[in-house]
Amino acid sequence: MNLPPAVEIDEVICQCYQVKESTIREVIAKDNLKDIDSVTGACEAGGGCHSCHILIQLFIDQNQEKATVMEDLVHDHGQKVKKKGILSRFFKKV
Ligand code: FES
Incomplete structure (x- = not known):
């Protein structure tokens, strides 16, 4: 049996x-x-409820190959999370 081609998951983040x-x-x-x-200016992501x-921020850190300290990200941005599912996506991607 042939396996289906890998499916790239490209989720809506904002x-x-x-x-x-x-x-x-x-x-x-x-x-x-x-x-x-700057990201908001370039593609609108982040310009609404935050x-x-x-x-x-995680994607910015990853682009800079910076070791992301999860506690710092949650401390700095966790309280802005109002939409369901964002945090579960965050923990999936860390
Ligand atoms: S601003 Fe991105 S989800 Fe609301």
Whole structure:
């Protein structure tokens, strides 16, 4: 039996603006963006309720190959999370 081709999961990360993970990672990598405001300016992600800021910061850190300290991210951005599912996605991606 042949296995199906690998399915790339490209989730919507910013629910307010329906921006997918691939788009956010692309704009961060393209211009080496280092803060959430710049990402919002480039693709609108993070410009609404701010729930996705924790994931955007994680992607920025990963682009810079920075060791992400989970406690710091949750401390800095956890309280902004208002949309369901964002935190479970965060812990899946760490
Ligand atoms: S989910 Fe990204 S700003 Fe609301």
